[in-house]
Amino acid sequence: MELDILTVKSIIILLVFGISLGIATYSTWAERRLAAYLQDRQGPNRAGPLGLLQPIADAVKLFTKEEFIPASANKWLFIFGPSLAMLTALMSSAVIPFGSTLEIGDKFIPVQGIEVNIGVLYSFGIVSLGVYGIMIGGWASNNKFSLLGAVRAASQNISYELAMGLAIVAVLMMSGSLDLRKIVEDQHGGNWNVFYQPLGFIIFLTCAFAECNRTPFDLPESENELVGGYHTEYSSMKLGLFLFSEYVNMFVASAIVSVLYFGGYNYPGMDLVADHVPHNLATAIGIAVMFAKTFFFIFFFMWIRWTIPRFRYDQLMSLGWKSLIPLAIANIIVTGCVILLFN
Amino acid sequence: MAEKLFYFLTFLALASGLMVVVSRNPVHSVLYLILTFFSLSGHYILLNAQFLAAVNIIVYAGAIMVLFLFVIMFLNMRTHNEPMAPIWAQLAAVVSAGLVLMVLVAATKASSPALEAVADTDSFDSQIGLVQTLGQTLFSQYLIPFELTSILFLVAIVGAVYLGRREPGERNSF
Amino acid sequence: MRLSDRAKDVSDKNMSFAERIYLPAIATGLGVTIKHFFKKKVTIQYPEVQRPVSPNFRGLHVLKRDDEGRERCTACGLCALSCPAEAISMVAEERKKGEEHLYREEKYAAVYEINMLRCIFCGFCEEACPKQAIYLQSDKMAPAFYGREEVIYGKDRLLESKDKTRPTDGPKRRLTATDTYIDPIAVGYNRQLKK
Numbered sequence: 001m002e003l004d005i006l007t008v009k010s011i012i013i014l015l016v017f018g019i020s021l022g023i024a025t026y027s028t029w030a031e032r033r034l035a036a037y038l039q040d041r042q043g044p045n046r047a048g049p050l051g052l053l054q055p056i057a058d059a060v061k062l063f064t065k066e067e068f069i070p071a072s073a074n075k076w077l078f079i080f081g082p083s084l085a086m087l088t089a090l091m092s093s094a095v096i097p098f099g100s101t102l103e104i105g106d107k108f109i110p111v112q113g114i115e116v117n118i119g120v121l122y123s124f125g126i127v128s129l130g131v132y133g134i135m136i137g138g139w140a141s142n143n144k145f146s147l148l149g150a151v152r153a154a155s156q157n158i159s160y161e162l163a164m165g166l167a168i169v170a171v172l173m174m175s176g177s178l179d180l181r182k183i184v185e186d187q188h189g190g191n192w193n194v195f196y197q198p199l200g201f202i203i204f205l206t207c208a209f210a211e212c213n214r215t216p217f218d219l220p221e222s223e224n225e226l227v228g229g230y231h232t233e234y235s236s237m238k239l240g241l242f243l244f245s246e247y248v249n250m251f252v253a254s255a256i257v258s259v260l261y262f263g264g265y266n267y268p269g270m271d272l273v274a275d276h277v278p279h280n281l282a283t284a285i286g287i288a289v290m291f292a293k294t295f296f297f298i299f300f301f302m303w304i305r306w307t308i309p310r311f312r313y314d315q316l317m318s319l320g321w322k323s324l325i326p327l328a329i330a331n332i333i334v335t336g337c338v339i340l341l342f343n
Numbered sequence: 344m345a346e347k348l349f350y351f352l353t354f355l356a357l358a359s360g361l362m363v364v365v366s367r368n369p370v371h372s373v374l375y376l377i378l379t380f381f382s383l384s385g386h387y388i389l390l391n392a393q394f395l396a397a398v399n400i401i402v403y404a405g406a407i408m409v410l411f412l413f414v415i416m417f418l419n420m421r422t423h424n425e426p427m428a429p430i431w432a433q434l435a436a437v438v439s440a441g442l443v444l445m446v447l448v449a450a451t452k453a454s455s456p457a458l459e460a461v462a463d464t465d466s467f468d469s470q471i472g473l474v475q476t477l478g479q480t481l482f483s484q485y486l487i488p489f490e491l492t493s494i495l496f497l498v499a500i501v502g503a504v505y506l507g508r509r510e511p512g513e514r515n516s517f
Numbered sequence: 518m519r520l521s522d523r524a525k526d527v528s529d530k531n532m533s534f535a536e537r538i539y540l541p542a543i544a545t546g547l548g549v550t551i552k553h554f555f556k557k558k559v560t561i562q563y564p565e566v567q568r569p570v571s572p573n574f575r576g577l578h579v580l581k582r583d584d585e586g587r588e589r590c591t592a593c594g595l596c597a598l599s600c601p602a603e604a605i606s607m608v609a610e611e612r613k614k615g616e617e618h619l620y621r622e623e624k625y626a627a628v629y630e631i632n633m634l635r636c637i638f639c640g641f642c643e644e645a646c647p648k649q650a651i652y653l654q655s656d657k658m659a660p661a662f663y664g665r666e667e668v669i670y671g672k673d674r675l676l677e678s679k680d681k682t683r684p685t686d687g688p689k690r691r692l693t694a695t696d697t698y699i700d701p702i703a704v705g706y707n708r709q710l711k712k
Binding site (some may be wrong): 074077116117118121122124125128131132135136139147150151155157158178 | 374397400401404406409410412
């Protein structure tokens with residue numbers, strides 16, 4: 001019986017991996033189409049219907065391009081950098097609860113890669129490691145623009161991690177647990193955290209943008225100042241891994257935002273649905289809801305990217321340290337006071 | 344299974360720890376140090392201290408070592424023109440490292456009854472490393488040391504801000 | 518002077534609270550971009566949809582035949598002479614007995630080449646031609662190419678087919694170094710400049 005659970009778990013983990021990769025793949029297509037639509041253009045629509053085969057064409061192109069390693073680069077670290085970026089990006093999707101439980105035989109199996117009671121800390125830890133790929137890659141290139149990009153990435157990620165952590169603390173105070181599943185279950189129905197933590201949500205989202213190195217915080221790779229930043233010297237699939245990990249990160253960040261603030265797989269009227277349909281179907285609807293929310297946030301990430309210009313570096317730092325961190329601390333204090341007053 | 348993992352992690356920790364000292368390139372040293380932290384976190388997980396493992400990675404591997412790497416990349420240290428330390432400094436380093444080792448061994452020896460109690464599988468509380476237990480202990484039994492540590496941190500923060508503040512007449516703004 | 522009434526005076530007054538927290542401005546910006554999302558796209562999907570061209574558009578050249586299917590060109594060289602880009606060159610040959618059904622005039626162009634890299638599609642050749650032998654088609658553009666050798670269009674690609682539908686299998690002979698072709702500079706263009 002235990003073996004069965006292991007099989008189901010490994011299937012779920014493989015599924016989560018595959019789904020995050022698939023979604024990231026199609027995010028590249030969606031991003032280009034969306035960018036085009038926001039700019040009154042069509043975007044890639046030639047490869048397959050609606051251009052849906054474009055990511056495959058891109059991958060083929062990247063794989064067949066010349067693998068170039070600069071002569072003065074640190075060879076092993078040069079290869080290690082993009083691999084690490086991809087690894088950390090994929091690892092954090094493991095703890096996200098995508099749905100409630102599936103009834104298989106007489107067992108209820110949660111739709112989640114691994115259940116740990118420190119889910120938030122786990123994903124936070126992995127996210128904080130994400131910067132290493134960029135730093136190592138940027139340093140190993142032995143190029144001043146790459147190094148500048150790497151250094152920017154490092155200081156930006158550390159600065160925004162603080163505010164992000166503080167924003168999460170307020171959520172943790174409300175749920176009293178570090179378990180992502182418990183946090184989701186607390187937001188049963190339409191009782192989403194965003195209604196109690198609007199400020200925390202905005203802080204978290206802003207920091208998520210910065211952690212994913214997305215516009216308006218894409219200073220590590222700002223092409224017009226740093227010629228591509230940390231990936232200046234990269235070509236072929238190593239460049240592909242760097243760019244692709246950004247999309248995986250975006251998917252994970254969107255999923256975490258939905259879990260922490262938008263109720264994950266909860267939706268108003270879910271009890272009514274659960275009463276009338278079989279358990280597995282209700283779970284499937286929940287998973288669909290979760291993915292709808294995630295897709296909305298991926299869309300939002302892209303929407304912001306094609307709307308807001310990049311920050312200047314001092315603006316980035318003063319926003320992080322002088323606005324977001326004090327606001328997040330104030331948010332914690334207010335949350336604590338309210339919890340004490342009402343309980 | 345757990346035993347094999349323990350030996351693997353111990354080997355990894357020792358080997359990467361050695362490489363920190365041995366490798367000529369400071370950036371490599373830092374990366375090996377990060378690997379050491381990871382194997383230590385693995386040990387924490389083996390002890391069911393998940394919180395400690397995660398915090399170790401977030402704080403040490405995720406933040407402090409990033410800053411280390413940051414500084415080393417900026418300093419652009421070259422390995423070949425690094426002068427040898429004078430002989431008295433080398434001696435002093437050996438002596439102080441030996442002293443630290445002695446203190447560690449002594450501390451381990453002194454606390455061995457407690458360690459044995461932990462190692463006793465019958466009375467071992469599997470929940471001991473979880474965040475709830477840790478919080479309860481910190482805020483009841485060890486409240487005073489905890490608060491003292493907070494004050495220490497506050498002092499450190501004030502010191503950092505003082506060091507990092509702009510001098511009058513200094514031009515660059517950040 | 519005001520070019521549009523959208524100009525704003527520069528002001529250095531302090532920002533209001535709403536402006537300082539930046540979020541309302543972001544929301545406005547997002548509104549602007551999402552409006553464009555639903556707008557009609559201006560892109561023309563080229564191979565499937567083509568822009569209408571003017572009826573007197575000057576596209577790819579064609580060497581015409583007359584009603585009996587004979588080549589009109591008499592290799593007088595006026596097109597080459599009038600060409601400001603010096604894109605046209607030709608080799609003339611005398612019509613032999615029995616070739617009357619092929620060539621209308623007593624002299625014809627054995628080789629006729631247009632260098633499409635040089636051609637500026639001005640249409641002067643068309644205007645200069647006394648025999649109405651060369652035209653710039655209004656419905657066909659000079660296609661793109663991958664190599665320089667494809668750029669020089671000979672009679673095989675310029676001459677109209679017998680049924681006058683498409684340029685086709687004319688002689689594939691190319692200009693060679695031994696050909697005494699009509700050099701526009703030697704013949705007259707140079708002379709004109711000297712005058």
